[in-house]
Amino acid sequence: MIKSVVITGASSGIGKAIAHEFAGRGANLVLMARRLELLEQLAGEIRGQHPGVDVHCVALDVAKVEEIAPALEQARSLLGQLDCVIANAGITAVNKTGAGDFSKDQRVIQVNLIGGMATIDAAVRIFRAQGKGTAVGISSVSAFKGIPGSAAYSASKAGFSNYLDCTRMELQKYGINVIAVHPGFVKTEIAPNMDKLPFVITAEKAAKAIVDGIVKGNSNIIVPAMPWSVLGRVLPFMPDSVIRKAF
Numbered sequence: 225m226i227k228s229v230v231i232t233g234a235s236s237g238i239g240k241a242i243a244h245e246f247a248g249r250g251a252n253l254v255l256m257a258r259r260l261e262l263l264e265q266l267a268g269e270i271r272g273q274h275p276g277v278d279v280h281c282v283a284l285d286v287a288k289v290e291e292i293a294p295a296l297e298q299a300r301s302l303l304g305q306l307d308c309v310i311a312n313a314g315i316t317a318v319n320k321t322g323a324g325d326f327s328k329d330q331r332v333i334q335v336n337l338i339g340g341m342a343t344i345d346a347a348v349r350i351f352r353a354q355g356k357g358t359a360v361g362i363s364s365v366s367a368f369k370g371i372p373g374s375a376a377y378s379a380s381k382a383g384f385s386n387y388l389d390c391t392r393m394e395l396q397k398y399g400i401n402v403i404a405v406h407p408g409f410v411k412t413e414i415a416p417n418m419d420k421l422p423f424v425i426t427a428e429k430a431a432k433a434i435v436d437g438i439v440k441g442n443s444n445i446i447v448p449a450m451p452w453s454v455l456g457r458v459l460p461f462m463p464d465s466v467i468r469k470a471f
């Protein structure tokens with residue numbers, strides 16, 4: 225039973241919707257992101273809707289990896305025990321490969337891949353001591369097949385999915401579950417014109433499917449399941465010309 229949850233990147237989009245969804249199921253929460261004022265606002269909404277839920281906010285920039293383990297320790301002492309940690313914080317950046325601004329790509333890798341891995345690593349340190357826990361990483365369907373124009377983003381998510389796959393196999397014997405989440409397109413602040421992308425869903429719909437999958441202990445959650453669970457298998461074999469046209 226999942227009763228205590230930490231979510232990074234909880235100030236907007238999918239993370240915020242997951243916070244509402246877990247609160248609705250009675251879980252206590254620690255919300256993390258850089259924009260503390262948005263977290264406090266969300267915590268206020270949750271306390272109003274679910275007075276029985278214990279909710280705390282901790283400012284965290286996952287690009288500062290040395291701050292992640294202390295933030296999760298703080299969350300553990302606030303909630304007593306951590307049942308589930310969700311490494312959701314992420315960014316995207318449009319960058320033309322070779323156009324002279326590699327720092328944008330580097331930032332995407334730092335936040336999405338290094339920040340995500342450091343969050344899972346710090347969570348697992350706590351779970352090993354507890355003898356149980358669920359670590360969740362929010363990856364992307366771009367891990368299955370990269371999106372032209374989003375090379376660093378796609379690489380960050382492919383790397384993160386691979387990391388989650390390895391750690392799941394490694395940690396099962398310690399009673400620790402590792403879950404990879406692969407969302408398709410979800411309407412959030414992360415990218416403009418999300419409406420124009422195929423099979424787009426709301427953050428609330430994504431969050432419900434994600435939390436359902438976490439509670440069931442599914443190791444690979446694809447949202448929405450249709451068509452992405454089928455496309456995820458087919459896309460890697462499609463010719464480049466089809467992929468270029470689709471995006």
Ligand SMILES: NC(=O)c1ccc[n+]([C@@H]2O[C@H](COP(=O)([O-])OP(=O)(O)OC[C@H]3O[C@@H](n4cnc5c(N)ncnc54)[C@H](OP(=O)(O)O)[C@@H]3O)[C@@H](O)[C@H]2O)c1
Nearest residue numbers: 233235236237238258259285286313314409410412413414
């Ligand atoms: N929307 C989609 O279509 C889609 C599809 C596949 C995967 N995803 C993934 O889903 C996750 C959530 O994205 P979203 O769509 O919900 O976007 P979003 O609305 O922009 O939310 C991103 C969240 O990450 C936080 N964040 C960004 N940089 C951070 C940092 N350095 N340290 C801590 N928190 C940071 C932001 O909070 P602060 O700015 O307050 O720090 C915000 O709460 C990401 O990992 C994204 O890659 C999204």
